[in-house]
Amino acid sequence: MNVIPDYLTSPSDAGTLARLRAGLERAAEAEGLLDVAYTTVDSPVGPLLLAATPKGLVRVAYDIEDHDRVLNTLAQRLSPRVLRAPKRLDAAARELDEYFGGRRQAFDLPLDLSLSRGFRQLVQRHLPEIGYGQTRTYGQVAALVGNPKAVRAVGTACATNPLPLVVPCHRVLPASGGPGRYVGGQEAKVTLLTLEAG
């Protein structure tokens, strides 16, 4: 009974599927069902995952964070309605491109900080006050947010920053010297500090 026309089981045309897939992306956005849109872009610090809710950019992730794992986490914490939909990330991708090209010193993007809470979010809200090319120590940032003793907690807030690059945790350094740890790896941190010192 296994003899059936081969045509029934042959794969669909890839072009047709790509067109249907693009239509789904548009329909999802139009119907308000695109809870998390994402894309990946190339950069001097490796491939970056960019994800946005309707409120704004919600996640920037380095390759070493494992993009598949990051997407799974977004699906669990925000909504499983996650689709690759580069259009919503056009502005973010363009501003990052300008930043890496040395043509932009501050980001002007709506942000969705809902992945962090409490003190961590407070720290992340204040990080953009450290301007391009400047650095602060963890202790100075603790003082900046009005809690000078919370040096370790500032470190945690930087390490768990869901929006690296755009929220510039790379400008926070240990008082003991050296670049210190970074969510994108120490090498990426040095690359960014060198770019901004240029």
Next chain:
Amino acid sequence: MSEPFEKVVARHGDVVLRVCRVLLGAHDAEDAWSETFLAALRAYPDLPDTANTEAWLVTIAHRKAIDVLRARKRLPAPVEEVPEAPTALGVPGDKDADLWQAVAALPDKQRQAVAYHYVAGLPYAEIAVILGGTTDAARRAAADGIKSLRKNYQGAAMEGAPS
């Protein structure tokens, strides 16, 4: 469900399109595919983690295809706005047009059973849930459909395929 919906589209998009093609022919299949995945995206957060995602998608496609078939039956005789509508069967210029003709000529239940078992690879127990009726009835409908296809489709491209 807590897996990104993107993965569902990547994993099942192709098979759902092939199921829709068997149910409706190539032209209407695209609309059915789009409506199926949009409805699936809407309902996805409420789908239990233990659910069989493919069977769930095929169930949605089944309902969407029934809507299309009902709409077709309600359509009056060709009206002047669509005098030269292409056939809804098969890919235009496709050498397998005869096969589509034979698939389209099957009774609905047989065509559905063939699509869900031979294209989607669902077990008959799942198909019985979708079609309503017993597992044996689903198995018989698929077998009768394939028998009829072999009889009515005399094309050369009859090849073995996994069940």
